[in-house]
Amino acid sequence: MELSAYPLELPPDDRPMVRFMNVTKSYGSLVVLDDLNLDIQRGEMVSVIGPSGSGKTTVLRMLMTLESINGGVIYIDGKPLTHMERKGVLVPADEAHLRRMRASIGMCFQHFNLFPHMTALQNCMEGPVQVLGLSKAEARDRSEELLKMVGMIDKKDQHPSRLSGGQQQRVAIARALAMRPRIMLFDEVTSALDPEVIGEVTEVIRRLVAEHDLTMLMVTHQMGFARDISDRICFFYKGKIEEQAAPEQFFTNPQRERTQQFLRAVK
């Protein structure tokens, strides 16, 4: 589809928080996302699962605007993320547009990437002060509240090297939330953790899902966790959504042969 055929904005009555519209991503001749269409509604929690190499991480990286797009348009709350309007049509977004749009998206990675020379509290305050322009006092209040929520308030003055992996990941979640994103992305947030601390991170995410009206997209290998907290499971296979359904339906009665095979293999 030509870019001129895409709406400059989505109409108010058809405006999911995230819309992938005919999105194609390739590296050379390797097609990683193949004409992907995916809507995520406001307040919805979607888990993306699938075999290695099926394009799951690429979906997140496109939302983080870490990757260029080869075809299609991504909309955030009805506004194009990957593109911007020029003379009545969409053109590829420039850096300033991406930076503006990125403000509504928070992310947590497998490797938490906390600033090593800052305490837990300073890590959380940095973005709100530097990027959002909050006063230090405001940023501190906000950060302390979030550190409380993730159960890390008594470690607020520790540097990351003094914290366990699970604790670092909880600080990373608080840090992302301190920017008040409308969408949170989680990329395998538990896979670099020791088994005994996975529970504390999944508990924090579970609480987030229950208490906040955030839209969330999570890539995970933990089927039990995905089943527990998601509104919807999307199973990716070779850059396409092979099957998607509510967790109960998806795990107890998968319709597609490939889904059944995958679920047998990960059991």
Ligand code: ADP
């Ligand atoms: P998943 O998260 O499902 O394991 P990815 O989205 O990471 O899959 O990757 C999908 C495919 O894209 C894989 O075949 C991977 O090797 C390829 N790929 C990812 N990033 C790059 C890159 N920067 N250059 C070339 N190929 C890449």
